[in-house]
Amino acid sequence: MAEDAAGLDDAADDLPRWRRFVPFVLAIIFAAALGFLIYLADNASEQRDRAIALQRHSYQVMLQAKTVEAKIGNAETLLARYVLSHEAAVGRQFQDEWATAQRELVALERSTRNNAQQRNAVAELRAAMTERGATLTEIALRVRYDQALGALGQLEATRKEASVRGIADALKAIVDLAERERARHNLQVESSEYRVDRLNDSYGIIGLGMLAAAAAALWFANSALNERIFARRLAAAEAARVDDLEVAVLQRTEQLREANARLQREMEERLQAEQSLRQLQKMEALGKLTGGIAHDFNNMLAVVIGGIDVARRTLARNPTKAATHLDSAIEGANHAAALIERLLAFARAEPLLPNRLDIDALIAGMEDLIARAIGTSIKVELALDAGEWAIWVDRAQLESALVNMAINARDAMDGRGTLTISTRCMTLAEREIGQCSAGDYVCLTVADTGSGMTPDVLERVFEPFFTTKAVGKGTGLGMSQIFGFVSQCRGAIDIRSAPGEGTSIRLLLPRMVRDQDFATIRETPVAAGPVANDDALLEGSQPSLTILVVEDDPRVLRSTMAALAALGHIGLDCNHPAKAADLLASRPDIALILSDVLMPDMSGPEMIEALGAAVTGLPVIFVTGFAGDKGLAAQIAGFPILRKPFTVSQLADAIGEALATRRAASTAV
Known part of the structure; x- marks a missing residue:
């Protein structure tokens, strides 16, 4: 066995070296x-x-x-x-x-x-x-x-x-x-x-x-x-x-x-x-609107009808007293016209009359007026810091809004407290406040120390004819008018109030930048406020003109013809815009066109456009009590506008302005 093992070892040793590896x-x-x-x-x-x-x-x-x-x-x-x-x-x-x-x-x-x-x-x-x-x-x-x-x-x-x-x-x-x-x-x-x-x-x-x-x-x-x-x-x-x-x-x-x-x-x-x-x-909204308008108009018509009736009865025996009653009737009619302007402003249908305005100077100039309007028991404090930032707004609308807010603050303070009116410059991001676009704004703040408003009242503050005042103390159109005015100016209104903590109202009005385009709100109507009687106008201070009057309402047509006659002018009545072309062709002496805006079948601007070359160089005055939608307002932009109702003096001013504008255009050419 030992030999066999040794043999195996030897055999292994005999294997090539590479085989081992x-x-x-x-x-x-x-x-x-x-x-x-x-x-x-x-x-x-x-x-x-x-x-x-x-x-x-x-x-x-x-x-x-x-x-x-x-x-x-x-x-x-x-x-x-x-x-x-x-x-x-x-x-x-x-x-x-x-x-x-x-x-x-x-x-x-x-x-x-x-x-x-x-x-x-x-x-x-x-x-x-x-x-x-x-x-x-x-x-x-x-x-x-x-x-x-x-x-x-x-x-x-x-x-x-x-x-x-x-x-x-x-x-x-x-x-x-x-x-x-x-x-x-x-x-x-x-x-x-x-x-x-x-x-x-x-x-x-x-x-x-x-x-x-x-x-x-x-x-x-x-x-x-x-x-x-x-x-x-x-x-x-x-x-x-x-x-x-x-x-x-x-x-x-x-x-x-x-x-x-x-x-x-x-x-x-x-x-x-x-x-x-x-x-x-629709019926609910119409009922609210009709009820509020009917209440205010009945009051105003009572003044107008009563004044005219009494004047008619006393005219023969006491002309001076009759004139007093006629003045009262005219005042009532002016109040009715003001109510219509408020309604149109709320509906955003009445075009603004904007101008460049220094708001700090305006408020400073109104300080005495506001003080008289709210009483001596209320302290008025001004903090005006708008600097050189100007705004582009209707001055009359802004003044009316400021007085309305001051009177509301007086009523909220029960005649005693502090009214603070302040201005400052603000730069807002997109929709930072309300729906305001990004840009520069002048912030007008009117704050009082009055009773404040509950959340329920604050929710309805802009609702037309909504008021917390007693019957006969307010129409409920003040804040609605302010809301419409600010919206037309492309601004925003923000109210902060709580019971017992007073009220703060902020009006954010866009800053007017040099060369800025305000074409969307600019118009050139003739001012239609109350004008004192001027006998010179009734005695022919203007040369006698032949004027084409286009008006579909026969009563307004008769009244306008009478007013022109009182001014010494010759009026040609046209009760439908389709008849205007024939009258212009037959009467070459027509010197001016006085046309209503809203008429059946054809509006005033559409009539002027259809007449084409026949009215080239002929002055045109549009007469309206409602400018209609924004598209129609854009069509009459650039023309003199006379607001209904108007006086003879206002009619004379409109005619004079139209003729002066035409002369200036001819001179420039």
């Missing part, structure tokens, strides 16, 4: 091959994990996009309910739902920040949501200030605006991009799985080689096998999670589909309800 070389080769395969397997596993993570991310983006869409739909539904119900709780729900949609949008932006296409689509979605949010907020504010009819109309009109389509298109683009990314990542997962399977097949061959080469190779093979099992389990777990996520997306999609169907049904029901509700709201 073959097992080690093979072990090293198989170990290197195994290490290389392990590296490939780890790399394939990492690629698969990365593809699965990207696949999950695509599902997350799709889910977030659907969530944003659902929140927007819920917010729109709640706003529609708020417009119909006026319930503050529903309004807050709308705001909360829209805020949630904004938060979901932020999450969506974070999820898509590494994908340029998705990031661009989300940026378009944010722009569309910002525009849509501004529109919905404006509608909610209209509801808050009891402009429900306008809010309903605006909500319906904005259903098809570009921002709605922009939101839908952006959401679809985001979902489509995420879907394409998911499909691409699915292919990557399948490719990495195939590579892992191929590497797993190679493990068996390397394992057999390692068993033949060395025990160490077996250890490496076992380790690799364990890693492969773990990787398969991990892949199976990730695949299960992906399947669960896909099921969740399908379920959420179905829920959104059902929510959309419910929203469509609610919209149809709302449209049906609007048909019946709209008529009720």
Whole structure:
């Protein structure tokens, strides 16, 4: 045996030296091959994990996009309910739902920040949501200030605006991009799985080689096998999670589909309800407006009719006393005209007469007037700091607004307290206060130390004919007029008040910048305030003219003809604008046209446009008690305007101004 062993040792010693290292070389080769395969397997596993993570991310983006869409739909539904119900709780729900949609949008932006296409689509979605949010907020504010009819109309009109389509298109683009990314990542997962399977097949061959080469190779093979099992389990777990996520997306999609169907049904029901509700709201608003106007007009007509009747009875025996009663009747008529101006200002239908104005100088000049209006028991303090900032407003409207606010403050303080009027310069961001655009503003503040207002009163402060004063103490049009005036100036009004803490009213008026374009509010009407009688006007201070009077109302036509006769002019009556062309052709001596604005079949501006060359160089004066809509107001801009009702003196002034303007134009040419 010893010999056999020795023989074996000798045989081993006889083996070539290189043969001894073959097992080690093979072990090293198989170990290197195994290490290389392990590296490939780890790399394939990492690629698969990365593809699965990207696949999950695509599902997350799709889910977030659907969530944003659902929140927007819920917010729109709640706003529609708020417009119909006026319930503050529903309004807050709308705001909360829209805020949630904004938060979901932020999450969506974070999820898509590494994908340029998705990031661009989300940026378009944010722009569309910002525009849509501004529109919905404006509608909610209209509801808050009891402009429900306008809010309903605006909500319906904005259903098809570009921002709605922009939101839908952006959401679809985001979902489509995420879907394409998911499909691409699915292919990557399948490719990495195939590579892992191929590497797993190679493990068996390397394992057999390692068993033949060395025990160490077996250890490496076992380790690799364990890693492969773990990787398969991990892949199976990730695949299960992906399947669960896909099921969740399908379920959420179905829920959104059902929510959309419910929203469509609610919209149809709302449209049906609007048909019946709209008529009720119109009648209610008309009843309030008619009642308030009837009350004030009956009072004024009582003064006019009573004064004229008494003057007629006393004219023969006491002309002086009759003249006094006629003056009272004229004063009542002027008050009626002022009421109409207030109503038109509130409705934003009466054009402003703007001019460049130094607000600090205006307020300083009105200090004595305000002091007399509110009484000596109230202390007036001025803090004027507008500096050189000028504004572009109607001086009379601003003075009226300032006096109205001062009188309201006096009543709130029961005749005792401190009234503070201050001005300062402000630079606002977009919609920082109300609906103000970004830019410079002059802030006029009127603050009192009075009783303040409850939240219920503050909600209705701009409502026409709403007043907390006793019957006969106020018309309820003061704050409505101020609201209309500030809106026409493209500014804003802000009221802060609480019971027992006084009231502070801020008027934000845009600063007038040099060379700024104010064409949207500039007009050139003739002032129509009370004018003292001027006998020279009635004695022919102007040369006798032949004037064409176009007026469809026979009573106004007779009155105008009589006024022209009193001024020494010859009036040609035309009761329909279609007859004006024939009269102009037959009477070449016509020197001026005096035309109503609103007439049947054809408006005054339309008549002038139709006459064309026949009125070239002929002065035209438009007479109106209501300028109509903004389009019609733009048509009469640049022409002298005479407001109804007017006196003979005012008619003479208008004729003189029209002739002077024509002469100046001829001289310039």
